[in-house]
Amino acid sequence: MQLLPIHTPLLREGDDLVSILTENAEFEDGDILALSSKAIATVEGSAIALEDIDVSEEAEFLSEHCGKTPALRQAMLNETQRLHGKVVGKCKHAVLTELKPDGLKEGTIMAASAGLDQSNIPAGFTIGWPMDPVVSVGQLRKALKDVTGKDIALLITDSCCRPRRIGVTAIALVVSGFDPLEDMRGKKDLFGREMTMTQEARADQLATAANIIMGNTDASIPAVIIRDHAIPFSDFEGWVPGIEPEEDL
Structure with missing residues (x-):
């Protein structure tokens, strides 16, 4: 499998992302394009001006006990409400939220x-995610097909943390063009035992692989082409499914 970085200029609100990508990369049929959620949100104009935010007592409390400015904590609370979520955990450095955005059919x-x-x-x-990542990924995939003539699948990524582990990896928020999970149930292992639970999170695995190339600082690589991956394309387009809280560990 090849991971091919796409270097771009600094992205700004209103930029034509498809033109920038196609000017800085050569695409092939069957490519999967991993795109940073922040890059899409930036060109779509989803940045939030902190000076425009009215701060609540809850935001003041979270700022005092979990760090960051009251305005930033209020922006987080506003975004949590927009995404039908709630605060589920906090420590002196961070606040954990559980989100159920519109269109996410399974899990949170x-x-x-x-x-x-x-x-x-x-x-x-x-800045956070695009206002509607499913709409964004569908529009971008169609526009890339119109410009390049190539059949390219897409996934939108974001960095994430993991329980009891230091450092960030990445997840796929939404996917267009391939199944985000590979169901291994019913298949047999090396000793002939049938798998009963395993589903491989291949969209998340691809997101993490791409994130190694993208980086999280000043690399200016908001997109990575994933090539020679042997993943079949499908009609899937939407949020990557999750697990319902009552079924999770």
Whole structure:
């Protein structure tokens, strides 16, 4: 499998992302394009100006006990509400939210600060996911097909943390063009035992592989082409399914 970085100029609100990508990369049929959620949110104009935010007592409390400014904590609370979520955990450095965005049919998404952060964005702003990632991924895939003539699948990524582990990896928020899970149930292992539970999170695995190339600082690589992956394309388009809380560990 090949991971091919796409270097771009600094992205700004209103930029034509498809033109920028196709000017800086050569695509082939069967490619999977991993795109940073923050890159899409940036060009779509989803950055949040912190000076425009009215701060609540809850935000003041979270700021005092979990760090970050009251305005940033209020932005997180606003985003949590927009994504039909709730605060489920907190420590002196972070706040954990559980989100159920429109269109997510199975499970919820656990995310620090409702997906908001302040990296790779001008001072005084914060940014999270695109307003509707499913719409974004569908429009981008169609536009790439129109411009390149190639059949390219897409996944939108975001960095994430893991329980009891240091460091970030990545997850796939939404996918267009391939099944995000590979169901191994019913298949046999090396000793002939039938698998009964395993589903491989291949969209998340691809997101993490791409995130190694993208980096989280000043690399200016918001997209990675995944080639020679042997993953069949499908009609799937939407949020990557999750697990319902009552069924989770």
